[in-house]
Amino acid sequence: xxxxxxxxxxxxxxxxxxxxxxxxxxxxxxxxxxxxxxxxxxxxxxxxxxxxxxxxxxxxxxxxxxxxxxxxxxxxxxxxxxxxxxxxxxxxxxxxxxxxxxxxxxxxxxxxxxxxxxxxxxxxxxxxxxxxxxxxxxxxxxxxxxxxxxxxxxxxxxxxxxxxxx
Numbered sequence: 001x002x003x004x005x006x007x008x009x010x011x012x013x014x015x016x017x018x019x020x021x022x023x024x025x026x027x028x029x030x031x032x033x034x035x036x037x038x039x040x041x042x043x044x045x046x047x048x049x050x051x052x053x054x055x056x057x058x059x060x061x062x063x064x065x066x067x068x069x070x071x072x073x074x075x076x077x078x079x080x081x082x083x084x085x086x087x088x089x090x091x092x093x094x095x096x097x098x099x100x101x102x103x104x105x106x107x108x109x110x111x112x113x114x115x116x117x118x119x120x121x122x123x124x125x126x127x128x129x130x131x132x133x134x135x136x137x138x139x140x141x142x143x144x145x146x147x148x149x150x151x152x153x154x155x156x157x158x159x160x161x162x163x164x165x166x
Contacts, residue, residue, distance in 0.1 A: 002072055004044070005034045006056065015071075018044050039111040043069035065108065066101035 004016045004023075010030030015022040018039050025033035033046075043064070045053030055062060081129035104111035 001036050002039050003034070003036045004034055005044075006046050007032050008046070008048055013049050015047045017046055017047050017053050018042055022047060040074075044070050045069045 004025065005129060006014060006016075006025070006028075008014055012086055013032040014025045014027070016025060016035060017023075018036065018037060019042060023037050025035040027033050045055055047053050053069065055066065055068060056070035060073040060075070061071040063071050093164065100109055100112050101107045103114060
C-alpha cells in the first residue's frame with residue numbers, strides 16, 4: 001500500500017493519478033488531502049479540480065524533471081552504508097538553500113553543480129533518492145561533492161505533498 005498526502009486548502013477536489021487512473025482523495029479540516037492506494041513502484045501526480053497533473057512538491061524523486069510526475073520511493077529498501085558518519089560541525093557554517101528548479105535554465109541538479117564553484121560549497125542531495133529539493137552548504141574549503149543521479153532535479157508547485165510506500 002502507498003499512502004499519499006498533499007496540503008492544498010483551496011481546491012474542491014484532489015485526486016492522485018497513477019498509470020492514468022485517478023484515485024479520489026479525502027480532505028481533512030486543515031486542508032490536507034489523503035488516500036492509500038494498493039500500488040507499487042510507479043510515477044504519480046496530483047490533480048487539483050480536474051486540472052493538469054502536478055508533481056508532488058515534497059517528492060523524494062523527480063526522474064522526469066521538476067514539472068514531470070513524481071516517483072514513489074520505498075525508503076526502507078535503501079541500503080545505508082554510512083553508519084559511522086557523524087556529520088560536520090555547524091559552528092561557523094553558513095547554510096544556503098538552493099532551489100534547483102529555479103537556479104538554472106535547465107532546472108536540474110547537474111546544471112546547478114556546474115554553477116556552484118563560485119560559492120565554494122559542498123553540494124549534497126537532501127533526499128536519499130537524489131531527487132527532491134537540494135541543499136548546498138557553504139564551508140571552507142570545498143573539496144567534495146555528492147552528486148544526485150543524472151537528470152534528477154528539485155520540485156516546486158503551490159502545494160505540499162508526499163507519498164510513502166509501506
